[in-house]
Amino acid sequence: MLLSGNVWTMTELGQAEAVYLEGNRIAAVGGLEDLRTRYPGTRSVRLERITPGLHDAHTHPLQWGEALGLLDLAGVNDPREAAQRVAAQVREIPPGAWIRGVGYLFEGYPSSELLDQAAPHHPVFLRSRDLHSGWANRQAMEAAGLSARTPDPPGGALVRDSGGNPSGYLLEHAQDLLLGATPKPGLAELERGLRDLAARGYTATHHMGSCPLELAERLARSDQLPLRLWWALDKEAWRGVEPGWRGERLEVAAVKFFVDGALGSRTAWMVEPYPDGSHGMPLDPLEFIHREGAEALRQGFGVVVHAIGTQAVRGLLDVFSGLAPLATGRPLRMEHVQHVRDEDLPRFRGLPLALSLQPMHALEDAALVRHHLPGREHEAFRLRDLWATGLPLAFGSDAPVAKPEVLDNLQAALHPPLGNGQALSLEQALWAHTRGAALAAGWNQQGWIRPGAPADLTLWEGGKPVGRVLAGQLELS
Ligand SMILES: [Zn+2]
Helix, strand or coil, rough: EEEEEEECCCCCCEEEEEEEEEEEEEEEEEEEHHHHHHCCCEEEEEEEEECCEEEEEECCCCHHHHHHHCCEECCCHHHHHHHHHHHHHHHHCCCCCCEEEEECCCCHHHHHCCHHHHHCCEEEEECCCCCCEEEEEEHHHHHHCCCCCCCCCCCCEEEECCCCEEEEEEECHHHHHHHHHCCCCCCHHHHHHHHHHHHCCCCEEEECCCCHHHHHHHHCCCCCCCCCCEEECCCCCCCCCCCCCEECCCCEEEEEEECCCCCCCCCCCCCCCCCCCCCCCCCCCCCHHHHHHHHHCCCCCCEEECCCCHHHHHHHHHHHCCCCHHHHHCEEEEECCCEEHHHHHHCCCCCCCCEEECHHHHHHHHHHHHHHCCCHHHEEECCCHCCCCCEEECCCCECCCCCHHHHHHHHHHHHHCCCCCCCCCCCHHHHCCCHHHHHHHCCCCCCCCCCCCCEEEEECCCEEEEEEEEEEEEEEE
16 A cells, blocks of 8 residues: 655654555655555555654553543533433433433532433433532432431531432532442443544554553453553552563553652642642652662563652652663653753753653643742743753653643644743654654654554644554544
8 A cells, every 4th residue: 555645754764755555564665656666556545644653652541431431511500401411321321321421510409300300220420520519310329329328428418308318419528429339440441542542543552550451451362452552550560460462462561650649739749849838749659669660670561650740850860860770671761751950951861761741731731830830830841851851752641631632732842831942843743742652662663654664654634633554454534
């Protein structure tokens, strides 16, 4: 198959006119006429732009799939309208299966009645936009074992009728009683999350934890993985697991640790304090990450560590300097790298390290940065300074934290919302979503368009992905 258009090879060749695929490999790259002559009579497809297959270098596909399955009630203020939306779902979901939703804001606390009418044979649980309250039908309350005898839990309350029976509305921690009865996400959610990524033009994603490996292994065994999956295990779950490939699409590759929390809850660990005097919250102790990380590296795993605050980044640089001699196969990974002090920038260079960033988070977080770190905006989202370290950048979304929409990352990288002089070029941003991400995975023969590389491509029209080629198979929407 011959694909022509603006081919961004991400190699020293720069751009080309066409790429020729043979089976699941790229066979040739170059001028269109030349390739037509060399491969006469081949099926050919013309596109605006062709890039190496996009990676989302940081996702939680199980939780993304779960989020996609929730009924979106954003903007709904009337319980009757919410109930109508539930009634519409009922026709699509088998009786007995849960209907869940999120996003409404009501004036009052409706009873279960509207939901009982809308979904007499399905348990229903909807949550308010701020997640501080929830609305359930009778089926759901029965499934959770709620009755007049159920006491209000600490930090929560059940709204009750005159007989003391829960009426269907739950405040604060009373929602936990219901959530405990809802099914845990499983294979269907993982598949849904991965399929959504594939439909957005990604050919690979890097799973960053919170999903049982067995689910991915089941998909791999039955050839149901819609993209290549680089897998990081939770730090509690790696011992006894063999690193390596499960088929051609799943690599069990790394172990994930956390140095700190996040900016929004002021748990990102900072060198300088927040305006309230706190410094954030260290999570896994650095000595623990060093010790466990060394062990994981010796067993053939990579090491992936979440670090958001300036102190977290600084401490992790110390740990990674110590681990560097053990990181021979694939690079160590620092996830987020959201806030970096000037004096720490020179310490990145030369480490066997890849930097996994989510520029799109700045779209939401710019206001948080100004609020929590006034005067230190220049330390946040330093895309350009980190690019200048010479280490590979790998871009992702952290879905479900943000929608895995590549255009949001391009937008945020080309026009950083903090306006702090950290803009990248389109070519750099796309490199970080393709070649940079492949290098971060340790997949050194991928993420570029050159002879011999796997035929994984993303196809673009009108400035956005409209399809892909995965292992030589063309999918156009
Ligand atoms: Zn994450």
